[in-house]
Amino acid sequence: MTTHSAAYWAASDSMTMIRRSMRHSLRDLESLLISVMLPIMLMLLFVYVFGGAIDVGTEYVNYVVPGIILLCAGYGASTTALSVSTDMHTGVIDRFRSLPIVGSAVLTGHVVASMARNAFSTLVVVAVAILVGFRPEASVLGYMGALAMVLLFVLALSWVSVVVGLVANSVEAAGAFSFFILFLPYVSSAFVPPDTMPAVLQGFADHQPVTPMIETIRALLMGTPAGDSAWTAVAWFGAIALLSFVASMSLFRRSRSR
Amino acid sequence: MSDQIIRVSGVHKAFGDLTVLDGIDLGVERGTVLALLGPNGAGKTTLVRILATLLAPDAGTATVAGHDVVGDAAKVRATIGLTGQYAAVDELLTGEENLLMMARLSRLDHAGGRMRTAELLRRFDLVDAATRRVKTYSGGMRRRLDLAISMIGRPPVIVLDEPTTGLDPRSRLTLWAVIDELVDAGTTILLTTQYLEEAERLADRIVLIDHGRVVAEGTADELKSRLAGELVELAFADASDHARAMAVLGGRVQHPEPERLVVSVPTDGSAADIRGLLNDMERSGVPVTSIELTRPSLDDVFLELTEPAPATRLATNR
Numbered sequence: 001m002t003t004h005s006a007a008y009w010a011a012s013d014s015m016t017m018i019r020r021s022m023r024h025s026l027r028d029l030e031s032l033l034i035s036v037m038l039p040i041m042l043m044l045l046f047v048y049v050f051g052g053a054i055d056v057g058t059e060y061v062n063y064v065v066p067g068i069i070l071l072c073a074g075y076g077a078s079t080t081a082l083s084v085s086t087d088m089h090t091g092v093i094d095r096f097r098s099l100p101i102v103g104s105a106v107l108t109g110h111v112v113a114s115m116a117r118n119a120f121s122t123l124v125v126v127a128v129a130i131l132v133g134f135r136p137e138a139s140v141l142g143y144m145g146a147l148a149m150v151l152l153f154v155l156a157l158s159w160v161s162v163v164v165g166l167v168a169n170s171v172e173a174a175g176a177f178s179f180f181i182l183f184l185p186y187v188s189s190a191f192v193p194p195d196t197m198p199a200v201l202q203g204f205a206d207h208q209p210v211t212p213m214i215e216t217i218r219a220l221l222m223g224t225p226a227g228d229s230a231w232t233a234v235a236w237f238g239a240i241a242l243l244s245f246v247a248s249m250s251l252f253r254r255s256r257s258r
Numbered sequence: 259m260s261d262q263i264i265r266v267s268g269v270h271k272a273f274g275d276l277t278v279l280d281g282i283d284l285g286v287e288r289g290t291v292l293a294l295l296g297p298n299g300a301g302k303t304t305l306v307r308i309l310a311t312l313l314a315p316d317a318g319t320a321t322v323a324g325h326d327v328v329g330d331a332a333k334v335r336a337t338i339g340l341t342g343q344y345a346a347v348d349e350l351l352t353g354e355e356n357l358l359m360m361a362r363l364s365r366l367d368h369a370g371g372r373m374r375t376a377e378l379l380r381r382f383d384l385v386d387a388a389t390r391r392v393k394t395y396s397g398g399m400r401r402r403l404d405l406a407i408s409m410i411g412r413p414p415v416i417v418l419d420e421p422t423t424g425l426d427p428r429s430r431l432t433l434w435a436v437i438d439e440l441v442d443a444g445t446t447i448l449l450t451t452q453y454l455e456e457a458e459r460l461a462d463r464i465v466l467i468d469h470g471r472v473v474a475e476g477t478a479d480e481l482k483s484r485l486a487g488e489l490v491e492l493a494f495a496d497a498s499d500h501a502r503a504m505a506v507l508g509g510r511v512q513h514p515e516p517e518r519l520v521v522s523v524p525t526d527g528s529a530a531d532i533r534g535l536l537n538d539m540e541r542s543g544v545p546v547t548s549i550e551l552t553r554p555s556l557d558d559v560f561l562e563l564t565e566p567a568p569a570t571r572l573a574t575n576r
Binding site: 009012013016019020023024027028090091092093094095096097098099100101 | 307310311312332333335336338340342343344345346347348349350351355359360362363364365391404407
């Protein structure tokens, strides 16, 4: 045993787990393929199939790109539930827990890998968007801001997914969470302006956290003022990330005695 | 003086209404092998999980190398290597990557981890499969990898939960040889098994548990001697010979078995005793067609001391 400080080992364990989860992401070909194909398909679907019929006052592709970014990032982050649940339901978690390491490093590994995965799929979305006519007018700062917002969104949803993965009774149940997340952006300002929706849905769309996030990313990419929506989005997703992080840690510790 | 590296005293564990461990006491001497033997559902795995700090006992204490499994879990984890009942391997990584990852998590440095990985791959006959993903491994290969992983940090105590379940005979022999080597090197081993042969072959002491309690404890020989001892079985040609033998032997008969035309009589196993018995039969004019000497096996001890399910009782209660 080499002598190093506890902090060194905590960092080393986290790095080991991050490498593990990254390898998983790269080797799970089906999921990797879906995370690349999904943005492309959705982009083509919305721009060429629905787009012609939707009038938002500007080029539809410019309107819809932030929504597709979040749809894909949300889906990508939610698959973390599946990875966590798989770990919990195979012997591998017992192995990690019986080692003298910070057990929760395995959760951190999943979340960091999720962020890397989704940063990549976001780049794919933007690249495809530009190919089909997306013309952002953002400054360098605007791009960085938009990326930071996407990563905050992914961070929050990944930790929520960890909670789902920890409480799900089966891997299948954890997988179902992806569908819920996949539908959340539809009832927001992602694809159509909420004021075209029935009153009940409009109320939900106006007040759910995805809407200010969409508005912020749209403003950052198109170089328009984001207004209060940026703060609202940061508050929402910052709080969601923090709460679900705390919940994950406590659930992880408690699941020991099951 | 005894030097118990694992000590369990008065451990209780219940899941809801189901009491799984009902006051277990046991100790394992440093450098020895203890086999935990018991029917399915006896509480073996629960006890293993408590020792591996994966479960906390409801009452009682358990220590490994003096560290409490609840209060000092981190130190216990640094002391033991665990192989659970289900292969705890990462399917998307290769065998080699699994070992390297666990080496890193077990605080081995880079070079040390590589050396140890190469050594264990060789020892467990996994060199050819080292760079293949574990997903493609057979059940036996997974278990071998799992065992290799639990040994990576050279822990002084290794806990094996049914280590040879699902292994082919050759892999089982390989594992037994590895356990022998580990014991020679001073490692303490606690293993659970449902194979009595395995317990007898490997263990210095055997603890038999049933319904969460220790029902017997000792060496294989000590446990066997708790039963009646050796029996000599005399076989006869027909029912009338059998009946006459019963009359001659009277109270000495332990198991009259008219349907098999045999009787069993206790013996000390010596030639003189058996000669005397055969002479008695000769004098009474009852021809014995064959004799068979039976020693109680560990199976008999197991069946005698553990409470069988009703169906098994019928089948075994000859």
